[in-house]
Amino acid sequence: MGTDANQNPGCLGAVLRLLGIGTEASPSDTALPFRVRDDFLSPAELSFYRALSAAVNARAHICPKVNLADIFFVVRPNENQGARGRISQKHVDFLLCDSQTMKPLVGIELDDSSHARSKRQERDALVDAVFVAAALPLLRIPAAASYSPIELASKLSAHLSVAAPAATESAPLPAEAADAQEGMPACPKCGVSMALRTASKGEQSGRQFYGCQNYPKCRETRPVG
Numbered sequence: 001m002g003t004d005a006n007q008n009p010g011c012l013g014a015v016l017r018l019l020g021i022g023t024e025a026s027p028s029d030t031a032l033p034f035r036v037r038d039d040f041l042s043p044a045e046l047s048f049y050r051a052l053s054a055a056v057n058a059r060a061h062i063c064p065k066v067n068l069a070d071i072f073f074v075v076r077p078n079e080n081q082g083a084r085g086r087i088s089q090k091h092v093d094f095l096l097c098d099s100q101t102m103k104p105l106v107g108i109e110l111d112d113s114s115h116a117r118s119k120r121q122e123r124d125a126l127v128d129a130v131f132v133a134a135a136l137p138l139l140r141i142p143a144a145a146s147y148s149p150i151e152l153a154s155k156l157s158a159h160l161s162v163a164a165p166a167a168t169e170s171a172p173l174p175a176e177a178a179d180a181q182e183g184m185p186a187c188p189k190c191g192v193s194m195a196l197r198t199a200s201k202g203e204q205s206g207r208q209f210y211g212c213q214n215y216p217k218c219r220e221t222r223p224v225g
Protein backbone atom coordinates (compact mmCIF):
# COMPACT_ATOMS: atom_id res chain seq x y z
CA MET A 1 0.00 0.00 0.00
CA GLY A 2 1.24 3.44 -0.84
CA THR A 3 4.27 2.17 -2.73
CA ASP A 4 2.62 1.74 -6.12
CA ALA A 5 3.92 5.04 -7.38
CA ASN A 6 7.51 4.09 -6.58
CA GLN A 7 7.25 0.67 -8.13
CA ASN A 8 5.24 1.67 -11.14
CA PRO A 9 6.35 4.95 -12.69
CA GLY A 10 4.17 4.23 -15.73
CA CYS A 11 1.12 4.41 -13.53
CA LEU A 12 2.31 7.60 -11.86
CA GLY A 13 3.03 9.07 -15.29
CA ALA A 14 -0.55 8.38 -16.32
CA VAL A 15 -1.84 10.08 -13.17
CA LEU A 16 0.36 13.10 -13.73
CA ARG A 17 -0.78 13.38 -17.35
CA LEU A 18 -4.38 13.26 -16.15
CA LEU A 19 -3.59 16.15 -13.87
CA GLY A 20 -2.04 18.03 -16.76
CA ILE A 21 1.48 17.81 -15.34
CA GLY A 22 4.55 16.79 -17.31
CA THR A 23 6.51 13.72 -16.24
CA GLU A 24 10.01 15.12 -16.81
CA ALA A 25 10.42 16.15 -13.20
CA SER A 26 10.95 13.46 -10.57
CA PRO A 27 7.98 12.89 -8.25
CA SER A 28 9.71 14.74 -5.38
CA ASP A 29 10.17 17.83 -7.58
CA THR A 30 6.57 17.83 -8.70
CA ALA A 31 4.58 20.08 -6.41
CA LEU A 32 1.08 18.72 -6.73
CA PRO A 33 -1.41 21.02 -5.04
CA PHE A 34 -2.46 18.58 -2.31
CA ARG A 35 -2.16 18.89 1.44
CA VAL A 36 -3.56 16.83 4.32
CA ARG A 37 -6.74 18.37 5.70
CA ASP A 38 -6.61 19.38 9.34
CA ASP A 39 -10.36 18.90 9.54
CA PHE A 40 -10.64 15.29 8.38
CA LEU A 41 -13.15 15.03 11.21
CA SER A 42 -14.80 18.25 12.36
CA PRO A 43 -14.74 18.97 16.11
CA ALA A 44 -18.37 17.79 16.31
CA GLU A 45 -17.57 14.58 14.43
CA LEU A 46 -14.48 13.95 16.56
CA SER A 47 -16.42 14.42 19.77
CA PHE A 48 -19.01 11.91 18.55
CA TYR A 49 -16.32 9.54 17.29
CA ARG A 50 -14.73 9.37 20.76
CA ALA A 51 -18.06 8.48 22.40
CA LEU A 52 -18.82 6.00 19.61
CA SER A 53 -15.42 4.41 20.06
CA ALA A 54 -16.12 3.92 23.78
CA ALA A 55 -19.60 2.57 23.03
CA VAL A 56 -18.41 0.11 20.38
CA ASN A 57 -15.52 -0.98 22.63
CA ALA A 58 -13.66 -2.86 19.85
CA ARG A 59 -16.73 -4.95 18.97
CA ALA A 60 -16.67 -3.49 15.45
CA HIS A 61 -14.50 -1.32 13.24
CA ILE A 62 -15.55 2.30 12.90
CA CYS A 63 -15.05 3.69 9.39
CA PRO A 64 -15.68 7.42 9.07
CA LYS A 65 -16.94 9.12 5.89
CA VAL A 66 -17.67 6.15 3.69
CA ASN A 67 -18.81 6.76 0.11
CA LEU A 68 -22.19 5.08 -0.47
CA ALA A 69 -20.87 3.64 -3.74
CA ASP A 70 -18.30 1.69 -1.70
CA ILE A 71 -21.07 0.20 0.45
CA PHE A 72 -23.81 -0.42 -2.11
CA PHE A 73 -23.89 -1.68 -5.68
CA VAL A 74 -26.56 -1.41 -8.37
CA VAL A 75 -28.26 -4.76 -8.88
CA ARG A 76 -29.19 -4.37 -12.59
CA PRO A 77 -26.92 -1.57 -13.83
CA ASN A 78 -28.28 -1.67 -17.40
CA GLU A 79 -31.85 -1.13 -16.25
CA ASN A 80 -30.85 1.35 -13.54
CA GLN A 81 -28.51 3.73 -15.31
CA GLY A 82 -27.76 6.74 -13.20
CA ALA A 83 -28.50 4.90 -9.96
CA ARG A 84 -24.81 4.70 -9.09
CA GLY A 85 -24.34 8.37 -9.95
CA ARG A 86 -27.07 9.30 -7.50
CA ILE A 87 -25.09 7.83 -4.60
CA SER A 88 -21.47 8.20 -5.72
CA GLN A 89 -21.09 11.71 -4.30
CA LYS A 90 -22.75 10.82 -1.01
CA HIS A 91 -21.13 9.61 2.20
CA VAL A 92 -22.41 8.18 5.42
CA ASP A 93 -20.77 9.76 8.49
CA PHE A 94 -19.76 6.45 10.08
CA LEU A 95 -20.03 2.82 9.08
CA LEU A 96 -19.56 0.04 11.62
CA CYS A 97 -18.08 -3.12 10.16
CA ASP A 98 -17.57 -6.62 11.52
CA SER A 99 -14.04 -6.73 12.97
CA GLN A 100 -13.17 -10.02 11.28
CA THR A 101 -14.88 -9.82 7.89
CA MET A 102 -15.32 -6.04 7.56
CA LYS A 103 -18.88 -6.76 6.45
CA PRO A 104 -20.93 -3.56 6.90
CA LEU A 105 -23.22 -3.83 9.96
CA VAL A 106 -24.83 -0.43 10.47
CA GLY A 107 -24.49 3.12 9.19
CA ILE A 108 -24.56 6.10 11.54
CA GLU A 109 -25.48 9.66 10.60
CA LEU A 110 -24.75 12.51 12.96
CA ASP A 111 -27.59 14.95 12.37
CA ASP A 112 -26.70 18.56 13.09
CA SER A 113 -28.80 21.67 12.46
CA SER A 114 -27.94 21.60 8.73
CA HIS A 115 -30.25 18.60 8.43
CA ALA A 116 -33.22 20.91 8.84
CA ARG A 117 -32.50 22.61 5.50
CA SER A 118 -34.69 21.38 2.67
CA LYS A 119 -31.83 20.50 0.33
CA ARG A 120 -30.25 18.48 3.13
CA GLN A 121 -33.58 16.78 3.86
CA GLU A 122 -33.81 15.67 0.24
CA ARG A 123 -30.34 14.19 0.50
CA ASP A 124 -31.18 12.51 3.82
CA ALA A 125 -34.35 10.98 2.35
CA LEU A 126 -32.37 9.47 -0.53
CA VAL A 127 -29.72 8.09 1.84
CA ASP A 128 -32.45 6.63 4.09
CA ALA A 129 -34.13 5.00 1.07
CA VAL A 130 -30.85 3.47 -0.16
CA PHE A 131 -30.17 1.88 3.25
CA VAL A 132 -33.76 0.58 3.43
CA ALA A 133 -33.57 -0.86 -0.10
CA ALA A 134 -30.35 -2.69 0.70
CA ALA A 135 -31.60 -3.78 4.16
CA LEU A 136 -28.66 -2.20 5.97
CA PRO A 137 -29.64 -0.47 9.23
CA LEU A 138 -29.00 3.28 9.52
CA LEU A 139 -29.06 5.10 12.83
CA ARG A 140 -29.56 8.85 12.98
CA ILE A 141 -28.09 10.42 16.10
CA PRO A 142 -28.88 14.09 16.84
CA ALA A 143 -25.68 16.10 17.25
CA ALA A 144 -25.20 17.15 20.87
CA ALA A 145 -22.61 18.88 23.04
CA SER A 146 -21.76 15.50 24.55
CA TYR A 147 -22.82 11.88 24.21
CA SER A 148 -23.34 9.05 26.64
CA PRO A 149 -21.38 5.99 25.49
CA ILE A 150 -23.79 3.82 27.52
CA GLU A 151 -26.78 5.25 25.67
CA LEU A 152 -25.00 4.86 22.33
CA ALA A 153 -24.04 1.28 23.19
CA SER A 154 -27.66 0.42 23.91
CA LYS A 155 -28.76 1.90 20.57
CA LEU A 156 -26.07 -0.14 18.81
CA SER A 157 -26.40 -3.39 20.73
CA ALA A 158 -28.83 -5.01 18.30
CA HIS A 159 -26.47 -4.34 15.40
CA LEU A 160 -23.27 -5.51 17.07
CA SER A 161 -24.48 -8.96 18.12
CA VAL A 162 -22.61 -11.87 16.61
CA ALA A 163 -23.55 -12.09 12.94
CA ALA A 164 -25.07 -15.29 11.61
CA PRO A 165 -22.58 -17.44 9.73
CA ALA A 166 -22.41 -16.66 6.02
CA ALA A 167 -24.67 -18.70 3.80
CA THR A 168 -22.93 -21.65 2.20
CA GLU A 169 -23.66 -23.50 -1.00
CA SER A 170 -25.66 -26.06 0.95
CA ALA A 171 -27.78 -23.51 2.77
CA PRO A 172 -31.49 -23.73 1.92
CA LEU A 173 -32.63 -20.74 -0.12
CA PRO A 174 -36.14 -19.41 -0.72
CA ALA A 175 -38.12 -21.38 -3.30
CA GLU A 176 -39.46 -18.16 -4.83
CA ALA A 177 -35.91 -17.39 -5.94
CA ALA A 178 -36.33 -19.83 -8.83
CA ASP A 179 -36.40 -18.05 -12.19
CA ALA A 180 -38.29 -20.25 -14.66
CA GLN A 181 -37.58 -17.93 -17.61
CA GLU A 182 -33.89 -18.60 -17.74
CA GLY A 183 -33.92 -22.10 -16.32
CA MET A 184 -31.43 -20.72 -13.86
CA PRO A 185 -32.15 -19.82 -10.27
CA ALA A 186 -32.46 -16.13 -9.45
CA CYS A 187 -30.10 -14.65 -6.90
CA PRO A 188 -32.02 -14.30 -3.63
CA LYS A 189 -30.21 -11.03 -2.93
CA CYS A 190 -30.24 -9.36 -6.38
CA GLY A 191 -33.11 -11.04 -8.21
CA VAL A 192 -30.93 -11.46 -11.32
CA SER A 193 -30.47 -14.82 -12.98
CA MET A 194 -27.51 -16.78 -11.61
CA ALA A 195 -24.94 -18.49 -13.84
CA LEU A 196 -23.38 -21.94 -13.72
CA ARG A 197 -19.86 -21.79 -12.30
CA THR A 198 -17.17 -24.30 -11.45
CA ALA A 199 -15.30 -23.97 -8.18
CA SER A 200 -11.61 -23.50 -8.98
CA LYS A 201 -10.14 -23.89 -5.53
CA GLY A 202 -10.74 -25.23 -2.06
CA GLU A 203 -12.45 -28.43 -1.00
CA GLN A 204 -15.18 -27.89 -3.61
CA SER A 205 -12.70 -27.56 -6.50
CA GLY A 206 -14.16 -28.89 -9.74
CA ARG A 207 -17.74 -28.90 -8.45
CA GLN A 208 -20.39 -26.88 -10.21
CA PHE A 209 -22.61 -24.37 -8.49
CA TYR A 210 -24.81 -21.41 -9.36
CA GLY A 211 -23.21 -18.07 -8.67
CA CYS A 212 -24.60 -14.54 -8.87
CA GLN A 213 -23.71 -12.58 -12.00
CA ASN A 214 -22.90 -9.62 -9.78
CA TYR A 215 -19.93 -11.49 -8.26
CA PRO A 216 -17.75 -10.32 -6.55
CA LYS A 217 -20.10 -7.58 -5.32
CA CYS A 218 -22.64 -10.31 -4.53
CA ARG A 219 -21.30 -13.68 -3.38
CA GLU A 220 -24.61 -15.55 -3.22
CA THR A 221 -24.42 -19.13 -4.45
CA ARG A 222 -26.83 -22.04 -4.85
CA PRO A 223 -26.09 -25.74 -5.14
CA VAL A 224 -26.70 -27.45 -8.48
CA GLY A 225 -29.48 -30.04 -8.50
Ligand SMILES: [Zn+2]
Pocket residue numbers: 187188189190191212213214218219220
Ligand atom coordinates in the same frame (compact mmCIF):
# COMPACT_ATOMS: atom_id res chain seq x y z
ZN1 LIG B 1 -26.69 -11.51 -6.22
